[in-house]
Amino acid sequence: MGEKVFLIISLFIFSLSGHCQSMLTGQILSGKTQEGIPFSHIYISEFPEFIAISNEDGRFVLRIPQGAEQISISHINYRKLTLSLEEFKKQAVIYLEENEQSLGEVTVEFFTPKSLMEKVIENKWYLNFTKYPRSNFSTGSISERLTMYFISQEIPSDLQFFPASSLVRPFVSDFASDFNDEFWEDENFIPLPQWIIENLK
Structure with a gap:
């Protein structure tokens, strides 16, 4: 008997909750x-979990829970729009204005190992390698060891170029043994930056 009463009450509550919700189309x-x-996000501002996504024609069906007051529409290419539920119900069609903000021009650059090392040397002072080497790299990392090695090197005053292989190879060889000779090309020389040449005088 108790189980029947519980079942009847549960069905009544479920039926009541169903009446508390409605469907909104637009x-x-x-x-x-x-x-x-297409792919506009239509959701209840107070209940973001109630959300619908428009189809290719921009049509959608959204379930409205009890207590909903505002509906928001968002799309990456359009301005976000928020309307009261009552205003929304009066409009079968909602118009969105294009977002005037656009991404700036994006330039993709390809760096060879040689050009990448040149960039690192060029930006040495911005990276504060000499002042904060251990703050920029994990302790004991290859980068830290390589940087400390580079800073501590005594470079002959008559040297205008140095091979990248002689700078990097001692460290990489400790961690990987499968680098072939082609990886360490003898012609891969990097010109010394002006600040090094000036310090050598």
Whole structure:
């Protein structure tokens, strides 16, 4: 008997909760082109877990829970729009304005090992290698050891170039033994930066 009463109460609560929720349908269009905006996110501001995503035509169906007051629409290419639930219900079609903010030009550069080392040397003072070497690298890392080695080297005053292989190879060989001779090309020389030449005088 007790189980039957519990079942009846549960069904009643479930039925009641169903009546507390409704379904909202609509369409999201571009204010500029009048075309549907796919993949728009439509969600309840107070309950973000209640969310819908528009289809290719910009159409959506959103479940509205009890207590919902505001609905927000967002899309990466359009301005976010927030409306009260009552305003939303009055409009079968919602128009979004394009986001005027655009990403700046992106330049992708390819660095060879030689050019990358030149960049490191060029930006030596910005990286504060000499003042904060242990703050920039994990203690005992290859980078720290390589930097400390580079800083402590006594470079002959008549030397204008030095081979990258002689600088890097002693450290890498401790961690990897499968580097072949082609990796250490003899012609891979890096010109000494001006600040080193000046310090040698």
